[in-house]
Amino acid sequence: MVTSLLSISLGAILINNFIFSQFLGCCPFLGVSQKVDTALGMGLAVTFVMGMSSALCYVVTGLLNALGLNYMGTLAYILIIASLVQLVEMFLKKNIPSLYSSLGIYLPLITTNCAVLGVVLLNVQNSYNFIESVTYGITGGLGFLVAIVLFASVRERLQFAEYPKSFEGFPIALVSAGLLALAFMGFSGMKIW
Amino acid sequence: MNIKKQFKEGLITNNPVLVQLIGMCATMAITTSMFNGVGMGLSVLIILTCCNVVVSLLRKIIPGEIRLAIFVVVIAGFVTIVDLLLQAFVPALSDALGVFIPLIVVNCIIIGRAEAFCSKNGVAASFIDGIAQGLGYTLVLMAMCFIRELLGSGSIGGGLIDIANGFRLTLDGSGAGIQIFPSEYGIMYMILPFGGFMTLGALIALMQYVLRKSAEKKELKEAQEVNE
């Protein structure tokens, strides 16, 4: 059990990183990575929502399977994620205003982050049990956090770099992300026996 | 209604991937062979057109407060329909694209068009917009596939074209494609994630170059006209 959880975690954070090897969550990854602070906030918010939605959607998947309604999965998951994000936003606003003011603006963006829906669909596809699902959700989010923070610190240095004018903005960011993906390939093959 | 202008926007000046910079996850993830690219592009085109029509039909009765929730339900509905149909009739595509078919739900292109275009325009214009934007998306996917597949595995049209028994299109993904050079000599990194980021970066840069040049030309022309 422990080894399987460890290997799920290692896989989600490094080997099969959500961004660099599975391309899940690229929109916020490229959109909210100009500064390290905001990237950190986004990463934390995503980790939280990914963990929560993995847990909730596991329960819902069981319910849908029992009713023979597996084909309704996608619709149910996206509604759960959307309402979860809304709930988290309302809860934070009321109870922890300091955290809300630092994370608040990223919360609505998380609904359309494909890493969140992606982790839920992958949980179903890999038929993970409850604990494995939650672990995969949280560590997948941590992988996203690692990726976006690393990438933001690279991008902060990009403003001192010289590159052709046509590469300004997104293209140079994509090229840097490609180099990071190359670095992350070095983790492939790591394994906990 | 200006069909020509809408197509020009979807394909070039307001291309969803290269100019609006949305829907990039799938663009980079699945473009390793032409079969995947065309299949994904057409799936998005169909879903986008259907959603556009339904959203513009409903636009008068949807209250502003819950419009996003309704968009999401409509989109998820169409995505599930396409997903089920692909599983039943094109299983090879469903296997190759895997989780990226249900993930079309969160593809920003669809919700973006629903919000920006269809909630303000009529049914016919929305229908054309869906096709134009969908085609723009498909073309970018095909360009990505072409570059990555050719450099990475030395072939063109993998999965889609079969030349073993005469030239024909294979819709079940079984064709081997046209081998330009042996795949051992390909740059394997082009079909790995690294190649996805690089190719898209280069394509967007090319687009920015072209758009900038044409804007400069226009300015020059206007400046000359003013001088005269």
Add this chain to the structure above:
Amino acid sequence: MAEKNSPSIVKLAILLMVICAVTSAILGGVNYITKDRIAEITAQKTADAYAEVLPTSGEYTEVAYTGDIATVDTVATCDEGTIVQMTVSGAQSMVTLVVGVDNDGAVTGVSIVDHGETPGLGALATEADWRAQFVGQTAGMGLTKKGGEIEALTGATITSQAVVDAANVAIEVAATMG
């Protein structure tokens, strides 16, 4: 937002529910049309994999696996031997494969059903030429670089090792199933 104290909140909820209901009804319809075909395709895939690794003149009977090896998914037997379907971890992903073992404990074939290995490296494990090496191998097989019989895929030792390990496990399972 829900906090808004407008009288139309009930109306909004009803409208949203109606749209959800209509969508669900349509989905139910599409599912009704496609489900038999999807089930047929899935069954066909398994049947094809079985027929490839261990062709039989009789029928495959699925048997309940009672051992404690977690990677084993299903076990089926026929007159000629045993077929074991397993999901093992490769270099990048989970690899689902089917291994056929004859009554003397030798491998009759290996087929990769599903995988997410790196294209051009681990994904080459699906090539028939490579898989053909397993035919006739018996318990305790290994990679040539470790003094065994199976030539590893270039640059994909981990995937190769995973398939070899899976084949060894399959032989073990087949022996216990008789």
